[in-house]
Amino acid sequence: MTSMVAERRLLHPDPVVRRLSWMVLVNTVGNGMFMTASALYFTRFVGLxxxxxxxxxxVAGVCGVAASxxxxxxADRWGSRRVLRTLCVVQAAGMTAYVLVHSFAAFLAVVCLEVIADRAASTARNTLYADALPADTRVTARAYLRAVTNVGIxxxxxxxxxxxxxDTRPAYLAVILGDAVTYLAVAVILRWIPATPARVHARTGESRRGALSDRPYLLVTALNGVLSLQFAVLTIGIPLWIVRETAAPHALVGATLLLNTVLVVVFQVRAARAARDVRxxxxxxxxxxLLLAGYCLVVAVSHGLPAVPASVVLLLAVALGTAGEVLSQAGAWLLSYDLAADHATGAYQGVFNAGTSAGLMIAPVVVTGTAIDHAPWGWAVPAALFALSGLAMVPAVRWAARRRTLAAAHR
Known part of the structure; x- marks a missing residue:
């Protein structure tokens, strides 16, 4: 009885969200496998x-930005579910092609194909969430799905x-081909996700012009792209900082990632309650x-400390940064949907996703070129970027909401 009650608490009450969660879980298990093993496979067994x-x-990241x-x-023209299913098949083919890579030229071709399909699929998936989920539960559902994402990875x-x-080539190939199978499994699961009709406005080009000419929305997108630099702080900045600039044990790198994962799983749904409308x-x-700015400054404090105090400070910093992460994600989800034109959800999601992808693409250069290369004072640069973008978000959203209200009044 106890296990049944626990299972009910873990499973979402909405059947559509449950189906989406299976889709996300299968997909992210494959992604987690590939992300963990790919670098070693390419360097040890492909010879790159x-x-x-x-x-x-x-190079693939640049292509991915353009694909969104x-x-x-x-997604607007042919339906988000159909487009996503097609992209899943493309991703499965691209992942399988990695086993045939034996040169840099082949690797470049395959990784560009795979990243283009991945970023396009992300846009189609975000559009699918808008199509399949009611507006009043969309953010909390996405928070639940993000918790599932962390579990899957x-x-x-x-x-x-x-x-x-x-550590053999067949073992790594099993990981890669296993990831390819998960994409095909997702394509099958999508059959049970509610289908949505294509948006006729997309055929006229109205969605394209509206998304790319909506200056307030573009500003919100850019500010969110700056906030997206946070992910490089955790995955690149913190590991390099621990190894190069602190006395903390190297094993702390894994501990910080684990702490972040657990905190996101536990608190992402709760954080979504702080974003019920655009304000x-x-x-x-x-x-x-502001939390992310504090995160960077606390990391800088660990410089020069003995091993134990440095470890404690860094774990506290990651906890602070994770609080900023779950809040920023909840806010970004709602803004990306509620500030978009109703007739062009896919086009607007494409723009928003392109902004996030651009932020993720430049993030490693920004973090390493400031915080790591100019330690410890270099942490002030990402801290300032986070603080300024967060503070600017309120007037930017106010402008975007006002523009949307005026546009609705003229229809």
Whole structure:
């Protein structure tokens, strides 16, 4: 009886969200497997240098940014579910192609295809959430799905650890092909997600012009892109900082990532309650920006401390940063949907997703070029960026909401 009650608490009461959660879980288990093992596979068994892998990922990231906007238009025109199913098949094919890669040129071609499909799929998936979920429950549902995402990535990383321990080419190929299978499984699961009709306005080009000419929405998108730099702080800045600039044990790198994962799973749904309308979402982003600024400054404090105090300070910093992360994500979800034109959800999601992708693309350069290369004072630069973007979000959202109200009044 106790296990049944616990299961009911973990499963979402909405059947559509439950189906989406299975889709997300399967997808992120595969992603977690690939992210954990891919770098070692390419450098140890394909024979690429670390610099070549980094260059390929950078070029692919640029291509991925460009893919988001046309993917949004396609979702409007042909339906988000159909587009996402097609992209899942493309991703499965691209992932399978990695096993045939034996040169940098082949790697570059495949990784560009895979990242383009991934960013396009992200836009189509976000549009699908808007199509399949009621507006009043969309943010809390997405918070639940993000918690599922972290669970899936953690499970995938644990499975990939087996391949890392075996450390043979067949073991790594099993991880890659396993990820390819998860994309095909997602394409099958999508059959049970409610279908939505295409938006006829997209055929006239109205969605394209509206999304790219909506200056307030573009400003909100840009500010959210700056807030997206936070993910590089955790995945690149903190590991490099621990190894190069502190006396903390190297094992703390894994502990910080684990702490972040657990806190997101526990608190993301609760944080979504702070963003029930555009005003609350803007305030959530403002608070998030200040928390992320504090996060950076607390990390800087660990410089020069003995091992134990440095470890404690860094864990506290990650907890502070995770609080900013869950608030910024909840706010961004609501703003991306509620400030968009109703007739062009896909086009607007494409623009918003492109802004996030651009932020993620430049984030490693920003974090390493400031906080790491100019330690410890360099942490003041990302701290200022987070604080200013968070503070600017409130007037930007006010402008966007006013423009949307005026546009609705003229229809």
């Amino acid at each position: 240098g670390a610099g070549q892998v980094g260059l390929g990922l950078t 906007i046309p993917a949004g238009r396609a 953690g499970a995938g990383a644990a499975l990939a650890a087996i391949a890392l321990q075996v 609350q979402a803007a305030r959530a982003c403002r608070i998030a920006g």
